[in-house]
Amino acid sequence: xxxxxxxxxxxxxxxxxxxxxxxxxxxxxxxxxxxxxxxxxxxxxxxxxxxxxxxxxxxxxxxxxxxxxxxxxxxxxxxxxxxxxxxxxxxxxxxxxxxxxxxxxxxxxxxxxxxxxxxxxxxxxxxxxxxxxxxxxxxxxxxxxxxxxxxxxxxxxxxxxxxxxxxxxxxxxxxxxxxxxxxxxxxxxxxxxxxxxxxxxxxxxxxxxxxxxxxxxxxxxxxxxxxxxxxxxxxxxxxxxxxxxxxxxxxxxxxxxxxxxxxxxxxxxxxxxxxxxxxxxxxxxxxxxxxxxxxxxxxxxxxxxxxxxxxxxxxxxxxxxxxxxxxxxxxxxxxxxxxxxxxxxxxxxxxxxxxxxxxxxxxxxxxxxxxxxxxxxxxxxxxxxxxxxxxxxxxxxxxxxxxxxxxxxxxxxxxxxxxxxxxxxxxxxxxxxxxxxxxxxxxxxxxxxxxxxxxxxxxxxxxxxxxxxxxxxxxxxxxxxxxxxxxxxxxxxxxx
Amino acid sequence: xxxxxxxxxxxxxxxxxxxxxxxxxxxxxxxxxxxxxxxxxxxxxxxxxxxxxxxxxxxxxxxxxxxxxxxxxxxxxxxxxxxxxxxxxxxxxxxxxxxxxxxxxxxxxxxxxxxxxxxxxxxxxxxxxxxxxxxxxxxxxxxxxxxxxxxxxxxxxxxxxxxxxxxxxxxxxxxxxxxxxxxxxxxxxxxxxxxxxxxxxxxxxxxxxxxxxxxxxxxxxxxxxxxxxxxxxxxxxxxxxxxxxxxxxxxxxxxxxxxxxxxxxxxxxxxxxxxxxxx
Numbered sequence: 001x002x003x004x005x006x007x008x009x010x011x012x013x014x015x016x017x018x019x020x021x022x023x024x025x026x027x028x029x030x031x032x033x034x035x036x037x038x039x040x041x042x043x044x045x046x047x048x049x050x051x052x053x054x055x056x057x058x059x060x061x062x063x064x065x066x067x068x069x070x071x072x073x074x075x076x077x078x079x080x081x082x083x084x085x086x087x088x089x090x091x092x093x094x095x096x097x098x099x100x101x102x103x104x105x106x107x108x109x110x111x112x113x114x115x116x117x118x119x120x121x122x123x124x125x126x127x128x129x130x131x132x133x134x135x136x137x138x139x140x141x142x143x144x145x146x147x148x149x150x151x152x153x154x155x156x157x158x159x160x161x162x163x164x165x166x167x168x169x170x171x172x173x174x175x176x177x178x179x180x181x182x183x184x185x186x187x188x189x190x191x192x193x194x195x196x197x198x199x200x201x202x203x204x205x206x207x208x209x210x211x212x213x214x215x216x217x218x219x220x221x222x223x224x225x226x227x228x229x230x231x232x233x234x235x236x237x238x239x240x241x242x243x244x245x246x247x248x249x250x251x252x253x254x255x256x257x258x259x260x261x262x263x264x265x266x267x268x269x270x271x272x273x274x275x276x277x278x279x280x281x282x283x284x285x286x287x288x289x290x291x292x293x294x295x296x297x298x299x300x301x302x303x304x305x306x307x308x309x310x311x312x313x314x315x316x317x318x319x320x321x322x323x324x325x326x327x328x329x330x331x332x333x334x335x336x337x338x339x340x341x342x343x344x345x346x347x348x349x350x351x352x353x354x355x356x357x358x359x360x361x362x363x364x365x366x367x368x369x370x371x372x373x374x375x376x377x378x379x380x381x382x383x384x385x386x387x388x389x390x391x392x393x394x395x396x397x398x399x400x401x402x403x404x405x406x407x408x409x410x411x412x413x414x415x416x417x418x419x420x421x422x423x424x425x426x427x428x429x430x431x432x433x434x435x436x437x438x439x440x441x442x443x444x445x446x447x448x449x450x451x452x453x454x455x456x457x458x459x460x461x462x463x464x465x466x467x468x469x470x471x472x473x474x475x476x477x478x479x480x481x482x483x484x485x486x487x488x489x490x491x492x493x494x495x496x
Numbered sequence: 497x498x499x500x501x502x503x504x505x506x507x508x509x510x511x512x513x514x515x516x517x518x519x520x521x522x523x524x525x526x527x528x529x530x531x532x533x534x535x536x537x538x539x540x541x542x543x544x545x546x547x548x549x550x551x552x553x554x555x556x557x558x559x560x561x562x563x564x565x566x567x568x569x570x571x572x573x574x575x576x577x578x579x580x581x582x583x584x585x586x587x588x589x590x591x592x593x594x595x596x597x598x599x600x601x602x603x604x605x606x607x608x609x610x611x612x613x614x615x616x617x618x619x620x621x622x623x624x625x626x627x628x629x630x631x632x633x634x635x636x637x638x639x640x641x642x643x644x645x646x647x648x649x650x651x652x653x654x655x656x657x658x659x660x661x662x663x664x665x666x667x668x669x670x671x672x673x674x675x676x677x678x679x680x681x682x683x684x685x686x687x688x689x690x691x692x693x694x695x696x697x698x699x700x701x702x703x704x705x706x707x708x709x710x711x712x713x714x715x716x717x718x719x720x721x722x723x724x725x726x727x728x729x730x731x732x733x734x735x736x737x738x739x740x741x742x743x744x745x746x747x748x749x750x751x752x753x754x755x756x757x758x759x760x761x762x763x764x765x766x767x768x769x770x771x772x773x774x775x
Binding site for chain 2: 050053054055058061062063086089091092093094095097098136137149150151153154225
């Protein structure tokens with residue numbers, strides 16, 4: 001057992017209100033530089049919808065992630081030989097149009113416009129060409145089902161749905177949508193790292209954050225094609241690739257990442273998971289239907305004395321193990337099993353998990369009146385307006401049972417709390433529902449508390465990062481002592 | 497390594513050696529740089545026979561001309577212009593390494609050699625035999641590079657074209673060789689040139705890969721044949737070359753398009769197009 005720690009995340013989709021505050025917080029801190037105009041390390045998508053870049057989930061087109069061939073894991077987009085042939089032109093590269101042409105507005109015109117009969121306007125200007133443009137797309141162009149005949153209709157997750165289910169989703173007056181915020185998943189088996197010809201990408205051993213070494217990156221962009229979540233971005237100004245860094249400078253000083261900190265709906269949870277690094281390849285090569293159980297088995301119980309001993313053996317600091325024992329992510333993913341990884345079938349083993357969202361009951365329209373399949377406040381999960389198949393395609397690697405389990409448990413908890421606080425449903429029924437949902441009253445209480453009443457410190461259990469230990473593995477801190485004292489990794493430049 | 501060391505040590509040593517060595521150095525210089533166009537007592541090649549040059553013109557003028565021929569011609573010097581006219585308009589190239597001392601030594605050498613009954617620089621021994629069709633055929637093989645040069649030099653076709661070449665002709669770095677026979681002045685002159693080509697490009701290529709007499713003779717036969725039979729390589733060859741290049745480019749692009757036929761094409765724009773009913 002090779003125990004490592006990973007700072008992992010849970011996004012509770014039932015709480016997301018789609019306000020994009022996370023995206024803006026991230027943009028303001030990290031990607032307001034030249035060359036990063038089009039980058040959204042954090043973005044919020046509307047589902048059903050095609051997202052950013054358009055239809056990124058369609059790996060037939062984008063070629064991201066891994067596939068198993070003859071029992072061996074292989075990158076879909078590249079291989080050692082293909083890297084040589086495609087090094088100057090990667091055939092799986094998204095085009096600018098699939099992201100969007102970044103733009104700003106001619107604000108000066110508001111002040112400089114000559115006097116005329118109309119109010120002056122600030123026209124959009126392309127940040128690529130500097131010319132006036134007609135905006136055709138943006139990073140959340142399909143927000144709230146905008147342009148749904150083009151975008152929502154073509155959500156790759158709809159592929160498995162029957163025509164009736166599709167019609168149900170998009171019928172006017174009965175539209176349904178939910179939000180899907182995304183950042184880098186800081187995967188256990190990152191395809192971006194595997195694809196890099198320069199060896200510039202790496203996963204930090206001490207916290208599992210995937211980073212690009214800006215000094216080593218040569219801008220080959222194999223990672224852009226290889227990442228199935230399209231969370232690798234190429235900076236045209238520096239000629240290097242960039243990605244979400246999980247705000248490691250904030251984490252190292254004990255603060256939550258900016259998108260987590262700013263989250264209005266408080267949907268985001270962050271905590272340490274301990275995992276067994278020796279079994280990653282084995283698990284990533286499992287057949288599709290065994291992937292979710294496989295990934296769960298990689299995550300180790302931090303309260304198991306054997307695991308704690310092995311962690312100590314693998315140089316995981318005791319304080320990190322302590323943080324892992326308090327991790328909200330462990331609760332959601334392993335204990336309650338209500339948080340699921342997105343598109344695990346890409347086989348990168350994402351370490352960002354989503355609690356699937358509840359949705360209203362199905363309804364039908366006859367003679368101008370809308371009738372619901374069920375009048376029950378908490379209807380049966382399988383009568384939800386978002387088809388189980390759709391959610392399974394997103395979070396269950398195609399298997400509905402995991403999503404159904406998660407939603408059932410959520411519903412049972414609500415029913416239970418309703419019986420406790422309002423009392424218009426009876427307790428015996430609630431308790432029966434809990435049993436059916438594989439949930440005890442204590443567990444229901446815990447889920448309720450961490451979902452609804454959670455404090456800042458309960459949502460973000462940030463481990464001490466122990467950078468000093470990580471650095472000491474690679475270089476002797478005393479090497480630089482005589483240069484300029486502590487505090488500078490390289491000396492300050494003098495003069496102009 | 498040893499050659500490098502020699503090339504450093506030898507000039508240093510020579511500097512200290514007696515006048516015999518200096519004279520030898522001048523000999524070598526003359527052999528390497530002048531015999532392509534000049535003889536001493538062997539008749540004119542591209543340039544005039546230098547025998548008794550010191551009697552035809554004063555030494556100071558000769559030294560000045562050797563150092564900067566173009567400058568003297570450009571200054572409108574009547575004798576220099578006359579020389580240029582006799583050489584069918586060819587301007588003597590400025591030879592690198594001609595210092596005032598070297599120019600003086602060269603004039604000394606010319607004077608001394610002129611006094612001898614038979615100079616060492618009377619010209620290369622190019623056979624006077626008439627050219628046969630077999631010579632021409634062999635010459636074309638050499639020119640086209642089908643027969644390798646014995647000292648490993650590059651084939652003529654890499655840089656030159658000639659009217660008798662079919663298809664796309666030869667290279668365009670060097671001049672068209674069709675009328676070289678007349679331009680340089682026949683068998684003896686071209687023979688001397690090929691023995692020791694002097695332009696910066698050819699000198700660099702052939703300095704260590706000298707053409708042999710039995711290779712020069714068939715080449716001369718080719719030049720003679722070309723001058724008599726064909727017009728200069730026409731623009732048809734250039735058009736052919738362009739067309740072939742264009743066809744090759746299209747072919748290469750087509751092949752690449754086929755190899756990478758599974759490449760990513762725009763997703764969003766296609767969705768928009770499809771939704772508007774444009775298939």
